[in-house]
Amino acid sequence: MILCLYLTGMRPQEVQGLRSGCCPDPEPTADGAAGRHLIRSRHYKNVTDEDGNHISAGEDRDIPWVAITPVVHAIRVLERMVPDGELLLSAGHHAFASKRGHHGALKGGALNDQIERFVVWVNREATSLGLSHQTIPEDPHGASGMSRFRRTLAWHIARRPAGLIALAIQYGHMRTVLDARTSSGYASRSQRGLHSVLDVETALAAADTAARLSDRMASGERISGPASRRAIAAAATTPRFEGRIVPAKFAGKAARFLARDGVVLYDNPDAFLICAFKHDNALCEPEPGATAPRQYACRPGCGNTVRTDTHARQLRTRADEIDQMAAAAPGPLGNRLRANSERLRATADAHDTTAQPAEALT
Template identity: 65%
Template sequence: MTTALTLEADPYILPLPGPESPVVLDRWISAGNTHPNSRYSDDVWSMGPLIDNPGDSIHKINLRRCPATLRSEFRRLIWVLVNGELRPTYVQERGFQNRSRDGVISMRDNILQWMKFARWLDRQGVSQVSDCTMEHWMAYAAKCTSGCTRVHAQTVLRWLSDLWAFDQLSASPCGVTQPPWESEGIDDYLPASTGEAGGENKTEPLDPTVIGPLLTWSIRMVEDFSDDILAAWAERCRMHARVTATPSTRGGLAAVKNYLQPLVDAGALLPATVSRKHGITLAHHYVAAVTGASWNQVHDFATRRGLRELAARRPGPSPMQVPVTGRIEGRTWREFMDYEETPILVRHLATAAAIVILYLTGMRPQEARSLRSGCCPDPQPNPDGSMPRHLIRAHHFKNVRDSDGHHISAGEERAVPWVAITPVVNAIRVLERIVPKGELLFSSTHHDVVSQRKHHGALKRGTLDRRVENLVSWINQEATAQGLPAQMVPEDPHGNLGLSRLRRTLAWHIARRPGGLVALAIQYGHMRTALDARTSTGYGNRGRRGFHGELDVETALAAAQTAARLRDATAAGEKISGPAARRALIGATSLPSFEGALTTPKAAAKFLARDGLVLFDNPDSFLICAFKRDTALCDPDPGATAPNQFACQLGCGNAVRTDSYAQAAREHADRLDTKAVLVPQPLGDRLRLTANRFRALADAHDSAAQSAEEAIA
């Protein structure tokens, strides 16, 4: 790459900045961005002028973390990275970097790696970057790629190459030497490939025993408790505002005494709150609100009488005059709404709404954080009077670039909106009651219900993840208090319940439909139908990327496991029956060519495209479906690669049963007979008819069952 060209001859060369030069040049700042721009001489630089995504934090570059001997040069190099653009010819030649300019998150990660490199060079006695030799490059490359995946190692080496590449865009280069992998090739500097999947397909889904009660309580919060919580929040805000506006009067002091002194004398509990500074103490605001006194009068009275310490020993509730309408297990869920508990409940309500939205749409967390009030309007009736589905207008951010290939921090509106089922619509409506019209549904300012601080944009990923953990703790306390220990959320075997795991969990459950979940199998079935319909009307043009790709992966993995179980069962001597028995056995025996390769959407789509050879477990119907579109009776959509398992029909030409399924059908019939004795006769008669139908299925299997060798002959 040429380094001696002048600014006039080469538009990619950047002039030297002065002490008062802006850190981000105007050309990279969008019209609506109002974040302050740092100066070149500052030791801490804000990346705010590059950030338009409301869900992103305002990242900062602390140049003091760079060794003093190298700080001047790295300051210049970082400024060039922030404002420079690699030449197209270089980008085209570079095999492992195809962008002239990264987004702000990648830029931040790049700078952090440069800082690490600077500190390492300083420890090696290098005081200027031009003294970095090939030996230095190779030693540091070996150090920083040790123990990481091949993909991450490639990214790190690309960041280090950027140090050399961007240096040449300065009017006064620092003389960074070329890393050896730029001329020799990068493969020899990378660890061996492990074949592991990356990104979302490596994210572990939540365990079924976790997502079941978590979703139960989240929907319960949104649909059963939200009216009480938001009414209590409105009353609390009214009471708090009244206290703020109330002056001290002689009557107010008398009211405080008349309210508190009888409680003290009777040894009763005192309204208490938890203060960061004092721990458990008297609820000053609440007492002021119910007595009509000022906060100072309550404080003075409590101080003189030692009520702060007394409240810590005798903490009591702070009931408000708000009707409680929400019910749980047939009874009201609260005796009263508590002044001090209400902000916590509002926070948990918003977190529950986030879980409902993310889990029941498959939306990425950063997309959900960008949703605004009004994003899901009520649809207008169709001409025939039917109601269309609710649609969510959302922005997406992943891989959104302008015509020059530069990342657009603000993202762009999805060409095809998300389909919202009823629980999602309800969750959005709850959030719209918390934030003003047109505001972000997860606005950091409006969801800071305790401290009421003004923050940038939406709640950040780390904040929401912590709130999920706090919600789980509250759920378990509430389940215990309500006498519902079976509805507690257990620990997940894979660790914290981050919101990013919900997307993969939805794909997992739609594909596998395990028992015991709150969202019943029919709900998942309808969601798959909605997703497939969306694919056929727009998403198909995008090559089944995003959530559909994840759904394909989980569906393929589930089908592969079904095939493996069938293969093992027949090898162990189980017999098989059904019109698709031969086809199912062929599908099961063709599995080895796909084993270990179903971790990418492309491989999964190829696996699922084998119409008639992909096997789907349907334990509710006690069969395996060797899905073939033309013979399926479940009314699959054109181009569907999976059956509508909730609409499984008797007599379908895709059905397959083994001895295990026949035995399971008989056991289920026995359970129905047992239940029939305990219910009224009309219902009992229906249960017995159903039981007889399942026994007939098992008998039909026994009469037609063949060994695998006979079936495939």
């Protein structure tokens, strides 16, 4: 329950309404890539009938929620605990302390109590294992009820390629689609709070990307791509984020950090590269004034591309996976898959041919 709340941004009532089978395994895409897991659920806020009366049973949500791997695992565990089609948090299967018959999902009060018991259990286990630094401290703002998880989605979704699109679909925040400040005043749908959250999370993700690149180069990995020198400079000058409280004024610093055209690094694991985003070089056709690439529209040959030896290994691993799928696919589809795997290997070969140590580029 905590994973579903924390890593999707669903409302508590929506998690309580999830049923077994709500998150089927996706079919692979035409190029062999794994599809995204989607959660089908019901929503309850502002659901009314023709006369304006609230419908307590809610209705099926038109737009599914994007589910990352830990959420899928949590749902699979719950599906093993309840029958097919049953509520994942069914009171009849989870209310062990009471011998009375229960119907529907566990109530909010019971689930809040479970969260507090979970905190006690974590702290006891951490202490017994000598991991006192992993205990959960007492929250000065009170108990960690279900409603406290609502705005935690940015770190887990916005960092991924097309993550902003997922946010836009799930929440309707148009600024995440347009990816520019031009839409910051779109009438009643303006969400200034979310804007600053996204800026902070995007800046922290870029700092993490720079730190990982610096560590890889320090360990002897080579680097290739037209933006290699800019990436090396960015990795050397970007401060590391090693865990601290983020004050309110950090949002302004994050926005200014992202506005440094040409020296902000964006990880794109789906394309197996780092984008040293410079607006005028970008082939992904970013909006005027955009400070981040359209990662879902990454194009080969872009002047912002950077790869390391790790990316080359990942390219070959992905090519091997696609070849396995091609062997079991019918003729035309298999041919397309094999062509895709050959393209990935050619990209890895190009890296091996042109890559240089960081010292040779500085």
